[in-house]
Amino acid sequence: MIDTSYHRRHVTERMDDPEYRAEYERMSREIAQVNEVMRALNELREQGSMSKAELARVIGRNDAVVRRFFTAQSNPELRTIAAMAEALDADIRIVPRRKAGRRTATADVAGG
Amino acid sequence: MPARGEEETWDVVYYRQVDGQTPAIDFLDGCPIKLQARFDAVLDDVSAAPPPRYSGGGRWEAMHGDMGGFYEVRVQGPNREQFRLFCILDNGSPQQLRDRGLTRPAIAVITGMRKPFMTVFDERDYARVRRLGDDYRAQLPRRIKT
Numbered sequence: 001m002i003d004t005s006y007h008r009r010h011v012t013e014r015m016d017d018p019e020y021r022a023e024y025e026r027m028s029r030e031i032a033q034v035n036e037v038m039r040a041l042n043e044l045r046e047q048g049s050m051s052k053a054e055l056a057r058v059i060g061r062n063d064a065v066v067r068r069f070f071t072a073q074s075n076p077e078l079r080t081i082a083a084m085a086e087a088l089d090a091d092i093r094i095v096p097r098r099k100a101g102r103r104t105a106t107a108d109v110a111g112g
Numbered sequence: 113m114p115a116r117g118e119e120e121t122w123d124v125v126y127y128r129q130v131d132g133q134t135p136a137i138d139f140l141d142g143c144p145i146k147l148q149a150r151f152d153a154v155l156d157d158v159s160a161a162p163p164p165r166y167s168g169g170g171r172w173e174a175m176h177g178d179m180g181g182f183y184e185v186r187v188q189g190p191n192r193e194q195f196r197l198f199c200i201l202d203n204g205s206p207q208q209l210r211d212r213g214l215t216r217p218a219i220a221v222i223t224g225m226r227k228p229f230m231t232v233f234d235e236r237d238y239a240r241v242r243r244l245g246d247d248y249r250a251q252l253p254r255r256i257k258t
Contacts, residue, residue, distance in 0.1 A: 002213035002214065031167075
């Protein structure tokens with residue numbers, strides 16, 4: 001088998017650079033926020049026993065397009081996310097948070 | 113969507129040319145350090161929750177048309193310059209993976225390109241990406257940076 005550890009070694013070494021580490025961690029938080037919104041929408045869809053095709057019909061989109069949204073094959077615009085939340089009887093919220101003296105925010109999708 | 117699990121994590125590997133050059137690593141080395149960090153964060157996220165799960169935070173996207181089969185990581189740099197990494201999902205049966213020298217599926221990072229905001233890459237640039245991807249796929253075992 002080939003040694004496939006280069007990427008992991010490289011990232012570990014780069015973490016010694018404070019600028020790299022800070023940006024990696026910031027980006028990871030941003031990615032997690034977006035992922036969480038899409039996963040929350042998908043969980044609400046599954047809990048409501050709504051197929052992706054049905055959700056697509058409700059928001060007026062092609063079902064293949066909606067399938068691609070939920071597998072990160074393509075990325076929906078914010079208004080499409082809002083339409084999906086509406087179809088799933090959910091609200092999108094930005095929740096302010098305060099941490100270590102600086103103001104940040106988190107996002108979630110809450111079922112209604 | 114399934115919960116994340118270590119057993120489902122994919123590797124991230126970098127294509128190496130027959131002459132030893134590694135186009136993606138050369139590209140990344142020429143990027144500002146913050147952009148390197150962003151690319152790595154996206155790759156790590158996708159490898160930890162690989163397709164068909166949603167991951168990548170909107171910065172990982174399948175390509176279409178002539179570039180079908182490729183995925184790109186999209187990052188914006190200073191002055192809205194656009195930076196792209198072109199990747200292939202290297203997955204298959206356990207035997208196929210063994211033949212390729214892989215212990216598990218991998219995100220194969222092929223190369224990268226950058227362009228000014230609101231411009232497009234030349235078709236010749238995309239053709240070069242496809243040639244590199246074809247060369248990666250043709251190698252058994254895979255030729256990667258170790």
